[in-house]
Amino acid sequence: MRRVKLTFAGREVEFADREAALRQLERVAERGNTHPLVMYGPEGCGKTALLRQARAILEEYGYHVVYVDPLAREVGEVLQFTPSIRDIVLDVVRLIPEPYSRIVDVAISVAGHVMRKLSRPKIAVLMDDIFQAVGVDKAEQYVKALLNLIEYPPSAYEKAVVLVTSSEGVTAERVGRHRWADMYVMWNMARDGFAQLYEQLPGPKPSLDEAWRLTGGSPEMLIRLFERDWDVDGVVLSVLGGRRLDDLIGDLDHDGKRILEEAVWDPDVLRARETAELRRVLAEKNLIIRVMLREPRLWVDVPPPERDPELGIGRYYAWQTPLHREAVRRALEVTGP
Ligand SMILES: Nc1ncnc2c1ncn2[C@@H]1O[C@H](COP(=O)(O)OP(=O)(O)OP(=O)(O)O)[C@@H](O)[C@H]1O
Ligand SMILES: [Mg+2]
Known part of the structure; x- marks a missing residue:
């Protein structure tokens, strides 16, 4: 082929x-x-x-x-x-x-x-x-x-x-x-495929482990980091600004902010019924994705791991990439309680 x-x-x-x-x-x-x-x-x-x-x-x-x-x-x-x-x-x-x-x-x-x-x-x-x-x-x-x-x-x-x-x-x-x-x-690329793309990039560059931890296997995020000379903060701020996460958070009430804070650590808190509206907004802004069931027949290529808290992947919901999650965390920090 x-x-x-x-x-x-x-x-x-x-x-x-x-x-x-x-x-x-x-x-x-x-x-x-x-x-x-x-x-x-x-x-x-x-x-x-x-x-x-x-x-x-x-x-x-x-x-x-x-x-x-x-x-x-x-x-x-x-x-x-x-x-x-x-x-x-x-x-x-x-x-x-x-x-x-x-x-x-x-x-x-x-x-x-x-x-x-x-x-x-x-x-x-x-x-x-x-x-x-x-x-x-x-x-x-x-x-x-x-x-x-x-x-x-x-x-x-x-x-x-x-x-x-x-x-x-x-x-x-x-x-x-x-x-x-x-x-x-x-889903994003699995580790081996991601490594093949990472290898194509000239140095100096962070280790493969670090690139994986930052991007969760997203080729696009790898490109963005590379183009910004691995300025992680710069990429995080561009996600934050591009999606107007400060506005999104400004529109939340106290409970909404609390749930979002918890979701940064564990996206599965978004399973709760009372989070339906927040979940909808996060999906619409392309921040989270529902990943329930790792049945390979429901996936193109291979599904993400069952759970990977470091990459922001829960059993039911996942952050699109760790950088998306970091942008939300940062926006929460900037907007305050
Ligand atoms: N399997 C692959 N092999 C080589 N390069 C890849 C592969 N998958 C993606 N890329 C490269 O990674 C970048 C992002 O991929 P692509 O544009 O296909 O993503 P996408 O899911 O279509 O993004 P969007 O949601 O913005 O439409 C592109 O530069 C693409 O060429
Ligand atoms: Mg596309």
Whole structure:
């Protein structure tokens, strides 16, 4: 299997590790999906990287792939496709007014046209972080449209695969309450894969143990630390400022602050019923993730450990990375009791 090239901290690297996820993707490619598969996980854990690798695998299995990345920096990257369906894509793009503002609709339409024009094709629709682009309120609607494509195709196909990624904290609840999609959680990198990325970075740098303890295996956090010359405080403050954690905490009453303080030490205190609102806000701000059940079948790649208090991973809830947790701790300190 070809491993795709990715950019990591300004360097070209090969897609690293994630062996279990690659096997899962091969199984998907062999069988096709009966439902869209939605993968969500911590910001910067490697969802886009995996989706790019998925494209390569699916093409190796003979799929015509439509790949949508609405938030891509280059216009040319917003809609990508296997060269075999170039004419069909261009026809659809011509038909739809302002295609780039409705890129998700365009991709669904392309898939329909491919089914109609080619004889029993293998077709894959890959969508990266579309809920941010279409609006979280429309997430369910789009997942349903993708399910319809599989269940009521405009014409017969041999196999179809629909993969959607999301970094939106509310995805699991919104999409997960229907039968319309299979939801999977993806965690940060496991230690070996993380070590491979760490090795690519030039020194001076902290030890691998220290980098792991700080990032919990998040490739994105590793990049951020590297780019700031390992200024941990700087990264913590950027998370704090970017998410306006001081405002979040300012809005809490005395009990809310107390629970949050406890959650810094043990995220599982957020299980309690009276913490529902705080939990919702923390998930929406992409600070925590529900990680209940380490059943490998519910995860993309490998689940996080059962519990790892040092990394902020509880049995039921986990901080997205130790740096997210540290930003919350710092914000509590700054805002005072
Ligand atoms: N398996 C991997 N091998 C090599 N590089 C990786 C791997 N996973 C992630 N990266 C790199 O780490 C960085 C963050 O990964 P990526 O952008 O895929 O995360 P993400 O989950 O899509 O983030 P976001 O939530 O912001 O969309 C990128 O530079 C990416 O190329
Ligand atoms: Mg991404």
